[in-house]
Each structure stands twice: as C-alpha cells, then as structure tokens.
Amino acid sequence: MTAANPGASASFQELSEDRCKELLASHTSGRVAWQASDGPLILPVTYGFYNGMVAFRTAPYGVLAELTRPTNVAFEIDEIDHAAGHGWSVLVRGRAKAVTQNFDLVTLWKMDNILPWASGTRNLFIAIEPRSVTGRSVRAPFAT
Amino acid sequence: MINEAVGSRPSDSVVRTLSAAECYELLAVAAVGRIGFVSPTGIEIIPVNYRNAEKRVLFRTAPGSRLAQLADLDGHVAFEVDYHAGDFVIAWSVLMHGEVSRLDAEGEVLLSNLRHPLLAWPGAGHTLALQFVPHDISGRSLMRRA
Numbered sequence: 353m354t355a356a357n358p359g360a361s362a363s364f365q366e367l368s369e370d371r372c373k374e375l376l377a378s379h380t381s382g383r384v385a386w387q388a389s390d391g392p393l394i395l396p397v398t399y400g401f402y403n404g405m406v407a408f409r410t411a412p413y414g415v416l417a418e419l420t421r422p423t424n425v426a427f428e429i430d431e432i433d434h435a436a437g438h439g440w441s442v443l444v445r446g447r448a449k450a451v452t453q454n455f456d457l458v459t460l461w462k463m464d465n466i467l468p469w470a471s472g473t474r475n476l477f478i479a480i481e482p483r484s485v486t487g488r489s490v491r492a493p494f495a496t
Numbered sequence: 497m498i499n500e501a502v503g504s505r506p507s508d509s510v511v512r513t514l515s516a517a518e519c520y521e522l523l524a525v526a527a528v529g530r531i532g533f534v535s536p537t538g539i540e541i542i543p544v545n546y547r548n549a550e551k552r553v554l555f556r557t558a559p560g561s562r563l564a565q566l567a568d569l570d571g572h573v574a575f576e577v578d579y580h581a582g583d584f585v586i587a588w589s590v591l592m593h594g595e596v597s598r599l600d601a602e603g604e605v606l607l608s609n610l611r612h613p614l615l616a617w618p619g620a621g622h623t624l625a626l627q628f629v630p631h632d633i634s635g636r637s638l639m640r641r642a
Contacts, residue, residue, distance in 0.1 A: 383530055383532075385530075391593050392572075392593075393574060394575075396589050424538065424539065439543075443540070443541060490617060
C-alpha cells in the first residue's frame with residue numbers, strides 16, 4: 353500500500369497534450385468547476401469532445417446555465433485503479449459559453465454519447481474552448 | 497441549488513434533492529473526490545482519495561503540494577463526489593464547501609481510528625494527511641427507469 357510505504361518515490365508523468373485529448377475523446381463523464389458568486393462550484397456533467405471543445409447539455413434554468421455568459425472554468429476527468437496502482441487525470445482550462453452556431457448545434461444534437469447527467473429539457477449546449485489542456489499519470493512504486 | 501433539473505422531468509427518470517444525512521451516507525461508500533479552488537493561475541480541480549469520519553473528510557497529499565499550501569492558508573474549497581452506473585440508471589453527486597486545513601487533535605484521532613486505511617492517489621510521497629471540514633453539504637440523485 354502506498355500509505356504504508358511513504359518513503360518510496362512516486363512516479364508522476366506529465367501527459368502530452370495529444371494524449372490528454374485522446375483521453376478526452378474516449379471518455380464521457382467529467383466535472384466542471386467555476387467560481388460562482390458564493391464560492392467555487394463543481395458539478396458532474398456528461399460531455400462530448402467536439403471540434404477540440406468540451407461540450408455538454410444543460411437546462412436553461414439550471415445552475416450550469418450561468419455558463420452561457422462567458423466564464424472561466426476548469427474541466428476535469430480522471431480514472432484510478434487501486435488494484436493496479438495507477439491513475440491519471442486531465443485538466444482543461446478555458447472559457448465556457450453557450451453554443452450558438454447552427455452547424456455546431458446540429459452536430460451536437462446528433463452526438464448520442466452525451467447522455468445528460470440529469471433529466472429534464474436540456475436544450476442548451478455549453479462549450480468550453482480550452483486555453484490549456486494538461487494531465488498526468490501516476491503510478492505507485494509497487495505497480496509494474 | 498445544484499438540483500438543476502427541476503422544472504421539467506420526463507416520466508422515466510426522477511431527480512431528487514438529497515438530505516444532508518443522505519449525503520453523508522453516500523460519502524461513506526465512495527472513495528474518490530475532487531477538490532476545486534481558485535489559484536493564482538486559474539481554477540484547479542484535483543482528485544483525491546478520501547475517507548470521511550464524523551462529518552470530516554480526510555485525505556493525503558505530498559508535503560509542499562498545492563493542497564498542502566492551501567491547508568496552511570485554511571483555504572476555502574469545494575469538494576465534490578459523484579457516482580454513476582455505466583448506463584446512468586443510478587447516479588448521484590454530493591457537493592460541499594468548506595476549508596482544507598492541517599489535522600487538529602480531533603482529526604488525528606479520526607485518522608487513527610479509520611476502519612479502512614486512507615490511501616493516497618497512486619504514487620507514494622503522500623505522507624501528509626489533511627482534513628476538509630464542510631460548512632454546507634448538498635446533493636442530488638437521479639434514477640432512471642429501465
């Protein structure tokens with residue numbers, strides 16, 4: 353166990369931007385965070401990686417609808433395998449705003465992997481245009 | 497507040513706001529959470545392994561890490577935990593706001609009494625145990641009928 357072996361050296365590896373984008377394209381569930389008026393908010397969303405952007409659906413009257421106004425956000429996906437002793441995380445930083453271009457909306461509606469996290473009329477699409485995409489993988493010393 | 501689907505619910509799924517007691521129960525069955533905060537370089541989201549005990553969240557980090565620096569400032573953060581079954585038949589999320597700090601005496605006792613060991617995110621060197629004490633907790637669940 354890592355906790356019982358604190359002296360051993362960790363193996364952190366920065367992931368390349370290309371690798372981060374592959375991971376973004378091959379997953380569908382993440383979390384978006386931003387600074388709301390009463391403190392930082394983190395909410396889970398299901399997303400599609402479309403045209404280099406992270407896109408997700410929400411309802412026009414929900415909390416996430418705040419992001420139709422251009423807002424600085426972070427978006428994170430991660431995976432951890434305790435048995436194998438490794439994990440990774442990817443962090444996207446950028447600006448979220450409502451998708452208003454018709455051709456984008458037509459494509460996004462057809463992306464059937466964007467199952468909304470909650471129910472309701474979720475006809476608003478928000479896209480995060482990345483300013484930076486970073487990630488790292490970590491491997492416990494005992495892992496092979 | 498985070499129950500953002502209120503207003504229109506198709507009959508095949510139910511979104512429910514969870515009570516604080518239900519939120520704490522769910523915290524006890526999950527193991528990975530994400531800490532969100534504002535740093536000088538932007539908004540951060542950092543995944544951590546955690547255990548909760550007595551309405552506190554305990555996790556490990558490396559000395560000198562961004563989370564350790566945050567603890568020295570009693571930094572205000574959001575702490576989020578979520579779960580969904582692969583097909584979204586069941587999903588839930590819990591969101592808390594509060595402060596990350598070094599363990600106080602009570603936190604040390606809680607850490608040593610944990611039934612299951614507190615693991616770090618993989619990779620060793622995470623020798624510093626920290627605590628997150630929430631001011632507020634909210635959550636929601638989603639159940640979709642097959």
